[in-house]
Amino acid sequence: MNTDPTWPASVYQKILFCTDLSRNSDFAFDFAVDAAQRRPGCELYLLHVVPEAAAQFWKTYVYEVEDVDNKAKRDIDEHIAQAYLSKLPAGVQLKIEYRVGKDWEEILAFANEKKIDLIVMGRQGRSNLQKHLFGNVTEKITRKADCAVLIVPLSYQQRFNTEPN
Secondary structure, eight states: OOOOTTSOSOSOSEEEEEEOSSHHHHHHHHHHHHHHHTSTTOEEEEEEEEOHHHHHHHHHHOTTSTTHHHHHHHHHHHHHHHHTGGGOOTTOOEEEEEEESOHHHHHHHHHHHHTOSEEEEEEOOOOHHHHHHHOOHHHHHHHHOSSEEEEEEGGGHHHHHHSOO
């Protein structure tokens, strides 16, 4: 613990949780909530970025579904309500934001705009081929972010399922 009187009580006053709505993101959310709970009064943001290519796919190929954008938004809202809002403890506020674009660029832009102190996100296990073809969001965020980044691998969850209490 830092005892320097000029050091703020907690350097993490703005926390950004990034989700791709995956099981891994759902697991990482607990870490973001824990960080926010330990810092009363901090701001906790949830950011979901819809890749622009996916948004264009919906509009181009799913033309037979009436009001496709609103249906997609309702599905995302439903997942967020079930996976995240239902797990919020009393006293922790969550500000939800959506963006459309390149995921890592939107995450970094949002973090800079809001002057985020800590980014929390899950890490998907990917093969080298997938990493080469699609890039690695977590790798780009950790290299380019101007704040602390907490990456939570899904494999860490196995510890909770296998260790005796």
